[in-house]
Amino acid sequence: MPSERPLNIPVLLGTTRKGRMSAHAARFLLEQVGKRERVVTELIDITKVSLPIDDAGEAIKDKDLSEKMNSADGLVIVAPEYNHSFPGLLKHVLDSNLKEYIHKAVGIAGVSAGPFGGTRVIQNCLAPMRELGFVTIFFDVNFSNVFTLFDESGNLLDPSFARRTDKFLNELIWMASTLRYGRENIPLK
Amino acid sequence: MAETKTKMTCPYCGAEMNQHGEKLMEPRTAEEARRIDPKLGALVEEFHTCPKCGKGAARPGR
Numbered sequence: 001m002p003s004e005r006p007l008n009i010p011v012l013l014g015t016t017r018k019g020r021m022s023a024h025a026a027r028f029l030l031e032q033v034g035k036r037e038r039v040v041t042e043l044i045d046i047t048k049v050s051l052p053i054d055d056a057g058e059a060i061k062d063k064d065l066s067e068k069m070n071s072a073d074g075l076v077i078v079a080p081e082y083n084h085s086f087p088g089l090l091k092h093v094l095d096s097n098l099k100e101y102i103h104k105a106v107g108i109a110g111v112s113a114g115p116f117g118g119t120r121v122i123q124n125c126l127a128p129m130r131e132l133g134f135v136t137i138f139f140d141v142n143f144s145n146v147f148t149l150f151d152e153s154g155n156l157l158d159p160s161f162a163r164r165t166d167k168f169l170n171e172l173i174w175m176a177s178t179l180r181y182g183r184e185n186i187p188l189k
Numbered sequence: 190m191a192e193t194k195t196k197m198t199c200p201y202c203g204a205e206m207n208q209h210g211e212k213l214m215e216p217r218t219a220e221e222a223r224r225i226d227p228k229l230g231a232l233v234e235e236f237h238t239c240p241k242c243g244k245g246a247a248r249p250g251r
Binding site: 003005008057058059070071073098099100102103133180182183184185186187188 | 207208209210211212217234236238239240243244245246247
């Protein structure tokens with residue numbers, strides 16, 4: 001029998017850059033996740049996660065982030081493309097946990113100033129996601145030409161994103177629900 | 190004879206947890222490197238989730 005608890009799917013804003021346009025994308029996705037029934041969400045901004053850079057991995061685990069990831073059933077990562085890959089600080093933050101991610105669903109939204117919508121950052125995220133224990137979905141969201149995609153207030157100017165995001169979230173919620181049932185009920189042989 | 194594992198108790202709510210995964214881990218320290226399973230060449234970590242509160246926990250496996 002499925003759990004009565006609502007699904008918990010936070011949105012992780014994966015850049016610390018000043019003036020980051022990815023913040024608009026993250027807020028848009030947060031709003032879309034928040035509209036879903038029986039799903040709770042929150043924004044996790046990596047600028048708010050206090051991690052040292054003189055060590056790495058689980059040795060520098062942040063208690064608050066660990067608790068949020070432990071309580072999550074899935075995750076939306078919003079990642080801009082930096083030199084064809086993910087921001088180093090996003091990887092640094094993700095690497096600080098492990099058991100918190102095992103058999104949980106993750107969907108990735110790529111953000112870029114150019115026309116490819118962060119496809120390369122998404123592709124480069126897949127291998128670390130697998131090693132961290134996440135289960136990736138096959139839908140992505142691609143925020144292309146991000147400087148003209150949002151107005152100055154952060155409003156999305158292309159209405160087609162609502163429909164695309166709907167498909168992305170349908171898949172993510174299905175995967176998160178299925179994996180939660182498995183984590184809680186199906187023993188490893 | 191099959192090995193019987195002790196169920197993990199949820200550190201958050203005390204319920205019996207479900208083991209749903211295990212992972213081979215590369216040692217991160219010299220001390221961990223001394224504890225690797227020679228047949229696997231790695232450490233084993235078990236992953237458990239509580240069906241009552243949904244929280245996860247881990248412990249060293251065999």
